[in-house]
Amino acid sequence: MGIMPGLKAFVAAVLGGIGNIPGAVIGGLVMGIAEVMVVGYLSPTYRDAIAFVLLIVILLVRPAGILGKASGGEGVR
Amino acid sequence: MLVAIDFALPRLLNPYLLQIVMLCEINVILAVSLNLINGFTGQFSIGHAGFMAIGAYGSAMFSLYVGRGWSQALLDRGVPLALASAPALLVALLAGGLLAAIAGYLVGLPSLRLRGDYLAIVTLGFGEIIRVLILNIDVIGGARGLPGIPEWTNFFWAGLGVTAVVVVSRHLAHSTYGRALFAIRDDEVAAEALGVDTTRYKVLAFVMGAFFAGIAGGLFAHYLSYLNPNSFTFIKSIEVIAMVVLGGWAASPAPCSRPSC
Numbered sequence: 001m002g003i004m005p006g007l008k009a010f011v012a013a014v015l016g017g018i019g020n021i022p023g024a025v026i027g028g029l030v031m032g033i034a035e036v037m038v039v040g041y042l043s044p045t046y047r048d049a050i051a052f053v054l055l056i057v058i059l060l061v062r063p064a065g066i067l068g069k070a071s072g073g074e075g076v077r
Numbered sequence: 078m079l080v081a082i083d084f085a086l087p088r089l090l091n092p093y094l095l096q097i098v099m100l101c102e103i104n105v106i107l108a109v110s111l112n113l114i115n116g117f118t119g120q121f122s123i124g125h126a127g128f129m130a131i132g133a134y135g136s137a138m139f140s141l142y143v144g145r146g147w148s149q150a151l152l153d154r155g156v157p158l159a160l161a162s163a164p165a166l167l168v169a170l171l172a173g174g175l176l177a178a179i180a181g182y183l184v185g186l187p188s189l190r191l192r193g194d195y196l197a198i199v200t201l202g203f204g205e206i207i208r209v210l211i212l213n214i215d216v217i218g219g220a221r222g223l224p225g226i227p228e229w230t231n232f233f234w235a236g237l238g239v240t241a242v243v244v245v246s247r248h249l250a251h252s253t254y255g256r257a258l259f260a261i262r263d264d265e266v267a268a269e270a271l272g273v274d275t276t277r278y279k280v281l282a283f284v285m286g287a288f289f290a291g292i293a294g295g296l297f298a299h300y301l302s303y304l305n306p307n308s309f310t311f312i313k314s315i316e317v318i319a320m321v322v323l324g325g326w327a328a329s330p331a332p333c334s335r336p337s338c
Contacts, residue, residue: 052202
């Protein structure tokens with residue numbers, strides 16, 4: 001397993017919005033479903049990539065995560 | 078001087094020690110280039126292995142398909158090997174560096190909106206995406222790795238790379254650009270209020286750091302003559318960060334790099 005699960009947990013938390021419990025749940029769900037879809041329809045080797053692609057796309061659209069506060073967050077300008 | 082050391086070193090050290098010296102040089106380039114992003118500009122990037130991988134694979138592909146022909150043509154005209162490989166290696170390194178710089182530009186763009194943890198995780202994700210992509214592209218070997226890269230890197234070329242990155246970062250630290258980068262690190266809002274174009278300088282830092290990481294990757298590829306995506310994992314990025322932290326954030330080889338001293 002190695003370091004990947006820990007990283008993905010962090011990614012899921014950021015995805016939902018750090019410090020936001022419903023956000024973390026949603027982030028984990030979105031990421032898990034996306035991974036399984038990619039494994040099922042595309043290729044299992046892209047499994048690790050899709051988590052991060054999703055993260056980058058979502059952070060570009062909503063810099064504070066899915067449920068994060070739109071502005072004034074800690075990590076966002 | 079580099080030529081003299083390059084000539085003397087294989088006669089003084091055994092191959093094992095020589096390899097350590099070479100890898101040290103490559104790691105110096107990596108650490109100093111990461112220092113441009115993490116130390117000077119204060120943008121916490123943990124995707125440096127990704128830039129290195131792009132540079133390594135880019136320059137390796139260039140050498141395999143174009144560079145080898147050039148060096149062979151020169152060899153046929155009776156030019157000695159060390160000189161015959163020089164133009165091909167130089168162009169290969171620059172090509173790798175440029176590819177990495179383009180990637181650095183693409184990563185620099187999200188850094189305009191994100192800070193701290195968020196930027197760190199995006200750069201980390203970028204490094205992982207690069208590795209997984211390389212793993213899945215069959216033309217560049219995929220998981221089998223890329224063998225048969227010409228073995229052109231020697232102490233001279235690695236030393237030249239170290240000199241270039243050290244001189245550039247040293248001059249940068251004392252220039253207008255360097256001051257702007259330090260200002261962004263110390264307080265981004267204040268820097269922007271003072272008229273520093275923060276987005277431009279942040280992207281600039283990413284592009285330069287990525288360029289030199291790409292060159293380090295190219296040297297690495299032409300030294301080991303074999304590349305594998307597993308050389309460029311997340312752990313490699315952490316190693317480079319550890320090197321930078323060990324030497325001190327934002328410490329440059331210059332005697333005085335901080336505006337405050």
